[in-house]
Amino acid sequence: MIWPPDADQPLPPDTSTRRGRPPAPISATAGLSHRAWLVPIRGFVFASGLTFDQLAERSGYSKTRISDLLRGNGYYPAWQFTSSVVHAAGLPLEPMLRLWKAGAREAGRDRDWIESGIQQVALHFEPAPLPYRAFADTVRTPYTAYARAFLLTDHRAGWVVGESLDILWLSWQQASTSDNLPRYAWQLLRNRVMARAHHHDGHPDLRTAVFSTAEVHDHMPGHLVALTELTDLFDAIGRLSPDQMDIAVLRYLCAVPPDTTARLVGRSTAVTHATDHHLRATLEHLLPDTPQE
Structure with missing residues (x-):
């Protein structure tokens, strides 16, 4: 089992x-x-x-x-x-x-x-098993980008990713024989990130990620309006279902390509595309006046 x-x-x-x-x-x-x-x-x-x-x-x-x-x-x-x-x-x-x-x-x-x-x-x-090393090398960068969206600093994100990959190595015998290794590893990373992420109203709080993700300057017209809209959008992303939130963060906050996103979360491209479609519809329903590009 x-x-x-x-x-x-x-x-x-x-x-x-x-x-x-x-x-x-x-x-x-x-x-x-x-x-x-x-x-x-x-x-x-x-x-x-x-x-x-x-x-x-x-x-x-x-x-x-x-x-x-x-x-x-x-x-x-x-x-x-x-x-x-x-x-x-x-x-x-x-x-x-x-x-x-x-x-x-x-x-x-x-x-x-x-x-x-x-x-x-x-x-x-x-030495670590070669398949583990190859897998860890492949996912470390996008894992860190995902973790940074919630933990805000490179140091904290890198530390949690390192912890997650060490747990994966410790669990490699089980992970490598699972039906879906990428999914197993992704859930492990996600659990470690969520355990340390700040939460607001029972949901992961992505609002402060606005300041590290958006190029909003004080001298730009409508600065406060744009900042408020982005903050509302990021807050709404944090309230999506877990799969929808993960794909939204990877695709739109971390700029991970669709095929790579599907491989990271251990889902098929078709399922990932459908989830992306549903999450965008959910955000448009929750925030009809907020630009989501």
């Missing part, structure tokens, strides 16, 4: 406990960066059928500690412990290290604690 790339999967069965015991979800105290690596690891372990007994034997840590690790319970785990469990599960350490470091900073761990933990482990990174 292929799990969604950003779902809160249950834990694998613990053979030492009674049958029917419900799996525990990720702790509510785990932050966004902590969850970024917890979710794919839990998904992989569950899908693989590995038990706590097997992980304990391979890693050298107790089942209780492994259970707490996979649930995000307690203090943020040290790299020595985390890497042992990840290695025992057969997952790549290079993307995991970057994700773990981001989670450690989010949890308030200082630089000395992070670097000291890393130095205690002999790291032997294996």
Whole structure:
């Protein structure tokens, strides 16, 4: 079974406990960066059928500690412990290290604690699979453009794209065997962007993207009117359905060609064209007096 790339999967069965015991979800105290690596690891372990007994034997840590690790319970785990469990599960350490470091900073761990933990482990990174590298090279630029529309700065956009591609690498065994790899990867990116985007009235807030997307100058006639119209238009785009919003952002805010947009979101060209038609009709209905070119 292929799990969604950003779902809160249950834990694998613990053979030492009674049958029917419900799996525990990720702790509510785990932050966004902590969850970024917890979710794919839990998904992989569950899908693989590995038990706590097997992980304990391979890693050298107790089942209780492994259970707490996979649930995000307690203090943020040290790299020595985390890497042992990840290695025992057969997952790549290079993307995991970057994700773990981001989670450690989010949890308030200082630089000395992070670097000291890393130095205690002999790291032997294996190269990323060639298909993954080819895919990541292809999507990185348009992914960053999409993320920038919501996160506004190159630094924030690049960071979230890097995080998303590291999660994809960590999940590559599942992603590469899914029915639609581009769709799997796109949903992963989208979830990471939306988790960090500012929201307004329950919708992603694209209004501030006007200032980084539009060439509107103070000396131009009708400057305030044009700015207001664009702000209303971008706000309306943020209220579209997810598929419509994604295509609107890629096509009209990021200037991604139609065929490339279809490949990025994992939809056929015909479906993407139809979605584009419907979103334009929706915007024209919501904002009949606003130019949308």
